[in-house]
Amino acid sequence: MTSHQSPIVRMQQLNKHFGSLHVLNNIDLDIVPGEVVVVIGASGSGKSTLIRCINGLEEFQSGSLDVDGNTLLPNGKSSKALQTIRTEVGMVFQQFNLFPHLSVLDNITLAPMKVRGWSRQDAEETAQRLLERVGISDQANKYPSQLSGGQQQRVALARALAMEPRLMLFDEPTSALDPEMIGEVLDAMRELAKEGMTMVIVTHEMGFAREVADRIIFIHKGEIAEQGTPEQLFDTPQHERTQSFLARVLKH
Amino acid sequence: MDVNFQFDWSAAFGSIPYLLPGIPWTLLISFGGLAIGFFIGIFFGLLRISPVRWLRWPAVVYVEVFRGTPILVQVLFIFYGLPQLLGSPINALVAGIAAIAVNSGAYISEIVRGGVQSIERGQREASLSLGLSRVQAFRYVIWPQALRRMIPPLGNQGIISIKDTSLFSVIGVSELVRQGQIYIATTFTALEVYFMVALMYLAITWTLSLVLRQVERRGLAGQ
Numbered sequence: 001m002t003s004h005q006s007p008i009v010r011m012q013q014l015n016k017h018f019g020s021l022h023v024l025n026n027i028d029l030d031i032v033p034g035e036v037v038v039v040i041g042a043s044g045s046g047k048s049t050l051i052r053c054i055n056g057l058e059e060f061q062s063g064s065l066d067v068d069g070n071t072l073l074p075n076g077k078s079s080k081a082l083q084t085i086r087t088e089v090g091m092v093f094q095q096f097n098l099f100p101h102l103s104v105l106d107n108i109t110l111a112p113m114k115v116r117g118w119s120r121q122d123a124e125e126t127a128q129r130l131l132e133r134v135g136i137s138d139q140a141n142k143y144p145s146q147l148s149g150g151q152q153q154r155v156a157l158a159r160a161l162a163m164e165p166r167l168m169l170f171d172e173p174t175s176a177l178d179p180e181m182i183g184e185v186l187d188a189m190r191e192l193a194k195e196g197m198t199m200v201i202v203t204h205e206m207g208f209a210r211e212v213a214d215r216i217i218f219i220h221k222g223e224i225a226e227q228g229t230p231e232q233l234f235d236t237p238q239h240e241r242t243q244s245f246l247a248r249v250l251k252h
Numbered sequence: 253m254d255v256n257f258q259f260d261w262s263a264a265f266g267s268i269p270y271l272l273p274g275i276p277w278t279l280l281i282s283f284g285g286l287a288i289g290f291f292i293g294i295f296f297g298l299l300r301i302s303p304v305r306w307l308r309w310p311a312v313v314y315v316e317v318f319r320g321t322p323i324l325v326q327v328l329f330i331f332y333g334l335p336q337l338l339g340s341p342i343n344a345l346v347a348g349i350a351a352i353a354v355n356s357g358a359y360i361s362e363i364v365r366g367g368v369q370s371i372e373r374g375q376r377e378a379s380l381s382l383g384l385s386r387v388q389a390f391r392y393v394i395w396p397q398a399l400r401r402m403i404p405p406l407g408n409q410g411i412i413s414i415k416d417t418s419l420f421s422v423i424g425v426s427e428l429v430r431q432g433q434i435y436i437a438t439t440f441t442a443l444e445v446y447f448m449v450a451l452m453y454l455a456i457t458w459t460l461s462l463v464l465r466q467v468e469r470r471g472l473a474g475q
Contacts (some may be wrong), residue, residue: 015403057377087383097378111382111393156378163382 005032007066008167008198009054014063016049016222023049024060025222033166036199038209038230041219042245047202050219051169054200055089056082068166082141087115090160094172096152098144098159104131104138108159116163123162130158150181154188161192168192170201206249210234218242264444267435274431276457281345281412281427285352289413292353293360300365311361318358324419327351331423348420348427356413363405367398370449379394407464411457418453428452 007030016024023046031037038048052058056069059076066072068088070081099107107129109123118126131137134154136147144152153173160168170189174182186208193199193212203209209216209230216233218226218241226239234250237243300311318326331347371394379389421430431450436442 054380057381083383083385086381089381091378091381093374093378093381095374097370097372097374099375099378099393099397101400111384114388114392159382169381245386 005034007031008033008068009200009220010064010066011053012064014053014060014065016046016053016058016060021223024053027063027222027224029217029224031167031198031200033198034196036193036197036212036214037201037217038213038215039200039202039217039219040204040206040209040245040249046222047219048171051200051202053173054142054167054169055086055091057091087163088165089167089169090165091169091171092153092156092160092173094175096144096149096156096176098152098156100144103141103143104136104147104155107144108162109154111159112162127163128156130161131155133161135250137183149177149179150184150228153177153181153185157185157188157192167198167200170199170203172202172204174205175205203251206234206246220243220245259447260441260444263439263441267432267439267441267445267448270435271428271431271445271452274428275452277345277425277427278414278417278453281348281352281417281420281425282410284349285417286356286410286413288349288353289356289360292357293364296357296361297364297368300361301368315358315361318354319362323351323355323416324422326355327420327423342359344420344423344425347423348417348425351420352416353412355416356409359409359412360406363400363402363409364420365403366405367402368394370401371397403464407460407468410460410464414457414460415453435457 009029009031011027011029014024014027014029015022019140027050029050039050041047047057053060053065053072055119056072056078060072060074062074065072067085070085072078072081072085076082091189097189099110102110105124105127108127109118109120111124112118112126113120128137128140131140134157136151136154139147139151139155144155147155157173173189174185177185182205186205189199189201190208190212201209201213211230215227216230217224218233218237218239220239220241226233226237233242234246296311296314296342299307301317302308302311327347330350331342331344334347335341374398375393376389379393380386385394417425418429420427420431424430426434428449432445436445439445
């Protein structure tokens with residue numbers, strides 16, 4: 001982690017309300033290029049909402065958010081910046097969200113062709129290369145429903161990477177997978193981290209978090225309760241909430 | 253019951269040459285009306301789910317009016333009522349097609365709305381997260397999937413509209429029922445002729461069912 005670099009994500013005093021519920025409370029967060037940040041916390045703590053704010057899938061009500069030099073305004077009033085941000089920020093979802101009516105190849109080539117304006121040939125070459133990288137180059141012409149969950153999630157990863165993002169968001173990428181398929185997805189993410197991709201990951205895989213994260217952020221009731229290196233957070237948690245959360249999740 | 257009554261097969265078969273010319277008219281009104289109704293349905297169905305409130309209410313009014321009034325009244329209004337307004341008569345065929353169009357359009361707009369709204373939110377989110385605009389997300393991701401889900405209810409509506417055209421005998425279109433009525437007026441063989449008329453409707457709707465089953469199977473193969 002190189003802290004002198006200017007951040008690719010800068011959140012300042014970010015607040016999100018959902019009716020009377022205060023989902024995110026005065027969040028301050030800088031993420032620098034190349035950094036791998038893992039966000040942990042109990043379900044309902046606001047960790048998914050936090051990363052969904054970064055690419056504008058959730059609106060916030062006050063505070064400021066800059067992503068790669070583009071400023072997102074509160075209450076979704078920045079459609080142009082939003083469009084730019086979304087082409088530069090990739091996302092992998094818990095439920096994969098592959099397009100079921102398109103083949104694996106077409107899932108991956110759609111956005112590069114329609115958004116970046118690539119030719120079909122360029123887009124398909126990139127897609128093939130990415131499929132090889134995530135270990136499923138032989139599945140290009142299948143449809144998502146013909147693949148296992150682990151394969152689908154790797155296609156989803158390849159689909160996001162095809163846009164050549166500067167930042168990748170992962171929203172519980174292994175939570176919907178059968179246990180025997182979690183490893184193959186984490187392996188692909190591990191590779192990506194090694195190559196220097198900036199990543200923000202919401203996960204319950206604590207072993208993985210300890211291994212790949214430069215920084216762990218613990219969210220409690222919409223606030224960043226504690227953050228630090230994996231060693232600091234897992235071995236010597238300072239906050240009582242962190243201690244009780246870790247005691248619960250690490251018991252298994 | 254008249255125990256001596258005998259179903260006269262020769263009368264039934266004898267009516268066929270008189271009934272067959274009605275079939276093209278039945279098909280023309282049905283499919284002509286449905287084709288227009290499909291576009292009306294897409295138009296109002298998409299208005300109905302627009303994020304802009306004042307765009308939604310015309311769609312709500314349209315659906316309520318044309319779904320909430322009988323198609324017989326609609327065709328009578330078009331054929332007898334509108335000419336008084338326009339000052340010139342309307343061709344019965346045109347009136348029939350128009351009635352199927354506006355009526356099926358109301359139901360189809362609900363089918364379109366339901367189809368689009370049935371697509372999981374994650375599909376839109378994944379599209380937007382890839383940088384697709386809202387229009388692109390709709391065109392390349394949401395709509396193709398919605399269209400596939402709309403096939404069974406659209407088939408249903410097609411069958412209903414085909415049968416609805418039988419009502420248009422009242423405005424004198426020489427469709428199936430009208431042809432039967434004309435024939436019965438001279439032969440007094442109502443049982444046999446209406447039996448054959450029913451069989452012919454069944455042949456049309458059953459064929460459509462079979463075709464739709466194939467379309468559905470092919471459409472779902474990719475999923």
